Amino acid sequence: MYDLIVVGAGIAGLAFALTAVEQGQTVLVIEKNKAPQGASIRNFGMVLPLGMPTGNALNRAIKSKEKWLDYSKKANFWANPCGMMMAAHHDDEMTAMEEFNSHHSLPPYRTRLLNPDQAQVICPGVNPKGLVGGLLSQTEVQINPQQAIKQLTHYLAKQDEAELLFSTRVLQVHSGDAGCEVQTTQGTFNAKRIVCCPGHEFNDLIPCDEQTRPKTCKLQMMRTIKQKQNWAFGSMFSTGLSMLHYPAFDNVKSLAAVRERVTYDHPEFEKHGIHILAAQNQVGEITLGDSHHYGDDPDPFINQEVNFLITQYAKKVLQLPSWEIKEQWIGIYSKTQDDHVYWTQPQDHVFLVTGLGGTGMSTSFAIAEEWFLENQAG
Numbered sequence: 001m002y003d004l005i006v007v008g009a010g011i012a013g014l015a016f017a018l019t020a021v022e023q024g025q026t027v028l029v030i031e032k033n034k035a036p037q038g039a040s041i042r043n044f045g046m047v048l049p050l051g052m053p054t055g056n057a058l059n060r061a062i063k064s065k066e067k068w069l070d071y072s073k074k075a076n077f078w079a080n081p082c083g084m085m086m087a088a089h090h091d092d093e094m095t096a097m098e099e100f101n102s103h104h105s106l107p108p109y110r111t112r113l114l115n116p117d118q119a120q121v122i123c124p125g126v127n128p129k130g131l132v133g134g135l136l137s138q139t140e141v142q143i144n145p146q147q148a149i150k151q152l153t154h155y156l157a158k159q160d161e162a163e164l165l166f167s168t169r170v171l172q173v174h175s176g177d178a179g180c181e182v183q184t185t186q187g188t189f190n191a192k193r194i195v196c197c198p199g200h201e202f203n204d205l206i207p208c209d210e211q212t213r214p215k216t217c218k219l220q221m222m223r224t225i226k227q228k229q230n231w232a233f234g235s236m237f238s239t240g241l242s243m244l245h246y247p248a249f250d251n252v253k254s255l256a257a258v259r260e261r262v263t264y265d266h267p268e269f270e271k272h273g274i275h276i277l278a279a280q281n282q283v284g285e286i287t288l289g290d291s292h293h294y295g296d297d298p299d300p301f302i303n304q305e306v307n308f309l310i311t312q313y314a315k316k317v318l319q320l321p322s323w324e325i326k327e328q329w330i331g332i333y334s335k336t337q338d339d340h341v342y343w344t345q346p347q348d349h350v351f352l353v354t355g356l357g358g359t360g361m362s363t364s365f366a367i368a369e370e371w372f373l374e375n376q377a378g
Ligand SMILES: Cc1cc2nc3c(=O)[nH]c(=O)nc-3n(C[C@H](O)[C@H](O)[C@H](O)COP(=O)(O)OP(=O)(O)OC[C@H]3O[C@@H](n4cnc5c(N)ncnc54)[C@H](O)[C@@H]3O)c2cc1C
Pocket: 007, 008, 009, 010, 011, 012, 013, 030, 031, 032, 033, 035, 036, 037, 038, 039, 040, 041, 042, 043, 044, 045, 046, 047, 048, 168, 169, 170, 171, 197, 198, 199, 200, 201, 205, 219, 220, 221, 289, 290, 330, 331, 332, 333, 353, 354, 355, 356, 357, 358, 359, 360, 361, 362, 363
């Protein structure tokens, strides 16, 4: 009998399993694919306090960032504390950044304003044409999600307390008098407690109330080939438009002008939830995105019109030596409406943790720690 069984080896499942091991608990991780292939390897790898509203979400991001830096050493993967720059290519965006910065230049956000020359030094990938300035946040860390998830999985597998079972689908979970039982395609396993971290596929395992359950979002992403040798993109990048997507900016009054302009000039961005995020990984490729389409059962297709809009917009705000695209993909996450995590306990000792939305890479370690604190083993 394990102390804990974790369903799903995305970042949420791994964070729970790693935290269990830190506490000396035995843990079995069960993953349906032969390696994690969900949202946790399809994202930008931005560990991003900027954008989180103050309170739980921001505190979790700051705590999780320290965990990422720590595990990057233990598990041997790349983590770059390069910060995030928001570029302003319109005066109204700069005004909104100034308003935000006037409240947040001190910790925990640690932002500062940049003039166009400074912005180009921090992020040589920014397009100087029409650049008004920028906002730099110095708390962000970049990882390469594919490398980091792989290395965390290897690291976990080496720990005496942990076992990982891949290519095994969990069919049912339930608790009984003699502990919890997990039925899988490879047999039945028992534990004192079960935490299910199945990402957007949660409803197959634990049906949730239709009104309150997290919503599903489909995103489109792309990655360029390696840029020429020794060309450095600089800090992670986002646009002024991204402020409309981050709850941290909800109270910035001057953002109303940005919203009005975009609604009028670019209804297509609103329609497809497009804003530009970009980051260079350790091998020199640039990951670019994204779009947001909500709705249950998202289709599996990459909409080329949406990718065209993303690329067209990206070319206005970025300058890259090469725009040759190496790969395109869709990512899917589930997003709860409040608190950035949906956790529920459908049965005794059985828990569901999902709904992390666009912030799961930034918050999962702290969420796992919180859960262990609130649910001390009996
Ligand atoms: C395009 C995109 C960009 C993003 N960018 C960022 C970013 O830069 N920064 C950030 O903080 N967040 C970002 N996010 C959000 C982040 O990636 C997610 O919040 C996070 O990865 C969710 O992790 P998870 O473990 O809950 O889900 P997943 O990574 O989807 O993992 C769930 C796992 O459970 C497994 N599973 C499901 N059902 C079963 C079953 N029945 N039996 C066994 N295994 C099962 C799946 O195979 C999967 O491996 C982004 C997301 C997307 C899609």
